[in-house]
Amino acid sequence: MYISMNWINEFTDLSGINLKDLINHFTLSTAEVEDIYEYGKNIRGVVVGKIVEINDHPNSKKLHLVKVDIGSEIVDCVCGAPNVFVGAVVPFATLGGQVGDLEIKEAKIAGEISHGMCCSEKELGISDDHSGLMILDDIYPLGTDIKTFMQLEDTIFEVDNKSLTNRPDLWGHYGIAREISVLTKRPLKPLDVVNTSVYKDLPEIDVKVEDTEKAFRYSCITVSNVTKKKSPINMRIRLTYCGMRPINLLADLTNYLMMELGQPMHAFDHGKVSKIRVKTYPEIVDFKTLDGVERTVDTDTLLICDEKEPVAIAGIMGGELSEITDDTTSLLLESANFDATSVRKSATRLGLRTDASSRYEKTLDPELTIPAIERFLKLLMDIDPEVKVTSSLTDCYVKKYDTITIDFDKAFVDKYTGIDISSDQIEETLIALGFKVTRKQDVFRVIVPSWRATKDVTMKADIIEEITRIYGYDNFTIKSTKSFLTPVRHSVERENEYRIKQMLTERYAMNEVHSYIWYESKMNKELGIITEPNIRIINSVTAENDTIRSTMIPSLLGFVAKNADASPEMRMYEIGRVADGLRSDGLCNERKRLGIVIASKKLSDKEVYFKCKEILEQLMQAIKNVIPTFTGKEELAKYNYVHPVNSAAVLLQGKEIGYFSVLNPRIKNRIDKKLNVAFAEIDIETMETVAAEPLRYAEVSKYPGVTIDLSLLVDKTLRYENIVEYVSEYSCQFLKSFHLVDIFEDEKLLPGKKSLTVRFEFVSMERTLEGQEISTMVDELLAVLGKHGIELRK
Structure with a gap:
């Protein structure tokens, strides 16, 4: 700006x-x-001149020989402007002067000598108009330097x-x-305005604000007998210097007021618009805006309408049919306040961002609408004294912002600034910024002015910012602060999350990923993943992604699908949020989950499955010092991406904390038939309800131990956890530990059976065990297992 x-x-x-x-x-x-x-410092020696004689150029049909009276003399000049005429008062650059980068010197043009230059507005740098000479009002003495009445010099x-x-x-x-x-520290002058209360007895304009969620205030007034068409030169100069293109008086005035007060305004031709309805349209409409483009406007875009049709897109741009033209003599002036979010969304949908919309998007002060109208009328009446106001000021104020009051004391300011700013200086600063201040000794109560209360100043910290920025950050003395510091102690849950991430990253070379909290419906549809209905987002930016996820796995499978062609091996994890419906208080039942995915074209389904199981066991043992157990669960079948057989619930101390599975073949085929995928999802919050077991330490024997691998022939339906239970029945002081090594299944070789290879370790703290002792202990162990129908595979 x-x-x-x-x-x-x-x-x-x-x-x-x-x-x-x-x-x-x-x-x-x-x-x-x-x-x-x-601006303007490169303009000098330009005076008021009057063309007193015009002759044809002997060597050019486009050029003329003109005589220009500059008061002190009549100067000969060659001019090619099409609008030159006898009696025209123009800016004339004299010899030795300067126009932009051009030094004015005597020059021969098509064989004729020119002793100066008649100037256009573009040559003076005050507009883009290069169609002809700039014509001045015939009110200035000839020879007057144009800088005496044109504000050409300006710092922008x-x-x-x-x-x-x-x-x-x-x-x-x-x-x-x-x-x-x-x-x-100089006073701010009040705006020079027209008091619109003098028009209160005039007829009101028929205005109705039908959408009170998108329109907060709509003020308007009508004016007739507008005779002037062109803005004063200094108004056009300011608009040009500030990046606006002068158009005509009424359009320029609305732009001028927007640049002056920050309040966008719009002037309708009153002959075309007499009634106002502020509303959204019940159906999609095509609407041609002032830029000549026909746009499709949806039912969520706020429109300004007359009795029959839309005349403007609220807060963005007016319509072509109601625009101000050179024939316009009466206008209906709009000064309104619209919801910032509504304007931003509408401008984005239409692909139409304007100076007006960029201001409305910032949440303007609704108290500005009437001062803007009163200022507009003052400027218009100064330019065109014959204009008449033909209505009372109509003001529909449907939504007001709450008044913000903030209490604080000087001690609060001293604490947060670290410097001693006097109470008098605090009060003086806030009053100068427009705050209303009530003070009792060093205790303050301030009322935030309306122009700062829409989104800016809302709490005590904001007041500190106001005081310190005016005091000057460069005036602060650099010194160490004295504050009582206490260490931030991380919760056990936070520490555990960090340990999980560290372990997955360092030990298992897994990559951490981050996904959105909603389902990506398009991706899920492509993969054939069916998700349960869950909480939906109102006014989602992307309509298809409007459902909050209740499980993380579809998001992680989406990452696998996107990278399947690029990488034959993938390991990833995420600790993120899901929403498991609503709580009794109506808020989302938010849950924190750990999601793990292993995908490989080198490992088999079985291998990725057991790798996932291994990771879960190691995680739980590291975090809780408990080895989890696993059990089948029919309810997992509700997820169509879970394998109907090769899946299991994860239990910790008997409490279910999640599940793991290989990918259902139907979904796998859509991603990549050769890619074997296993995944797990653990509810972090449920996991944390299980208390960690204390670490127990045991002395290590100085004598060598003996490991024995036994291949046990068991029923196909028997689970390893049953083996653990049966082995516990064998009481032997030398049996230190045992664990599963391998599972072998072959229906032809072992019909209805399977072979479990379990490794047993025997060790003594006092001596080296002898072979006969080991054989005896193995026989005793097999005898215990034999009671349960388990025998040694031969």
């Missing part, structure tokens, strides 16, 4: 101030300035828009002037 210092000077006196130093101060205290531009600084995102009050020159008045 471009800011004119001439404009600022209208509201606060800048005389005697170094402008570049002031702009630098503004950067340090308020918003970042990107650049500074000096460009503010970074991003730094104003939370400051809607700074999107106009008056808001900037308020800041500068505080920085310079």
Whole structure:
């Protein structure tokens, strides 16, 4: 955004101030300035001239020989402008003068000598109009330097828009002037406005705000007998310097007010628009905007309508059919306030961002609508004194922001700034910024002004920022602060999460991924994954992704599908959130889950399955010092990506904490037939309800132990956990440990049976065991197992 210092000077006196130093101060205290531009200093020696004679150029059909009266003399000049005529008053650059980069010297043009130059607006740098000479009003003495009545010299600084995102009050020159008045400690002049209450007895305009969620306030008034068509030169100069293109008086005035107060306005031709309805349309409509483009407007976009049809897209752009033209003599002036989110979404959907929408998106102060109208009327009446106001001010104020009151004391300011700012200075600063301050000794109560209360100043910390930025961050003394520091103690749950991540990353070379909390419906559909109905998001940015996930596995399988062609081996995990329906209080039942996926083209289904089981066992043993157990669970069949057989619930101390499985073949075939996938999902919060077992230490024997592998022939339905139970029946002081080594199944060799290879370790703390002792203990163990129908495979 471009800011004119001439404009600022209208509201606060800048005389005697170094402008570049002031702009630098503004950067340090308020918003970042990107650049500074000096305009008009390259214009000199340009005076008021009057064309008194025109003759044809002997060597050119397009050029003319003109005589220009500049007061002190009549000068010969060659001119090619198509609008030249006798009596025209124009800016004339005299010999020795300068226009932009051009030094004015005597020149021969097509064989004729020219002693100066008649200028267009573009040559003077005040507009893009190069169609002809700039025609001046015949009110200035000939020979007058145009800088005496044209504000050509100006300092413009460009503010970074991003730094104003939370400051809607700074999107106009008056808001900037308020800041500068505080920085310079010079008073801010009130706006010169028309008091619209004098028109209260005039007829009201028929206005109805039908959508009170998207429109907060709609103010309007009608004016007739507009005779002037062109804006004053200095208004056009300011608009040009600030990046706006002058159009006509009424359009320029609305743009001028937007640049001055930050309040967008729109002028309708009153002959075409007499009634206003602020609403969304019941069906999709095609609407041609002022830029001549026909746009499709949906049913969620707020429109300004007359009795029959839309005339403007609220907060964005007016319509072509109701625009102000050179024939317009009466207008209906709109000054409104719309919901910021609604304007932003509508502008995005339409692909149409304007100066007006960019301001509405920042959450404007609704109290601005009437001052903007009153200021508009004042400027219009000064330019065109014959205009008449033909209605009372109609104001539909449907939604007001709450008044924000903040209490604090000087001790709070001292604590957070680390410096001693006096109570008087605190009060003076806040009052200058527009806050209403009540003070009792060092205790303050402030009421936030409406232009700062829409989204900016809401709590005590914001008040600290206001005080310190005006005090000057560069005035702070650099010193160490004295604060009582206490260490942040991480919870056990947080420590466990870190240990899980560290273990999965370092020991198992797994990659951590992050996914969205909603289902990616398109991806799930492509993979054939069916998810359960769950909580849905209202007004989701992407309509198809509007369901909050209740399980993490579809998200992780989506990552596998996206990378299946790029990598034959994948291991990934995520600790993220899901929502398991609603709680009794109506809020989401949010759960934290651990998701694990192993995908491989080298390992078999069985191998990735048991690798996943191994990881779960190692995790639980490391975190809880408990080895989990696994059991079949029919309820897992509700997930169509879970294998109907090769899946199991994970239990910790008898409490179910999750499940693991290989991928259902139907889903696997859609991803990659050669890619074998296993996955697990653990409910972190349920896992944390299980208390960790204490670590038990045992002395290590100094004598060698003996390991014996026994291949046990068991029924096919028997589980290894049953073996564990049976072995516990054998009481032997030398049996230190045992674990499963392998499972062998072959229906032809072992019909109805399977072979489990279990490794047993025997050790003594006092001596080396002899072979006969080992044989005896093995026989005793087999005898115990034999009672349960388990025999040694031969």
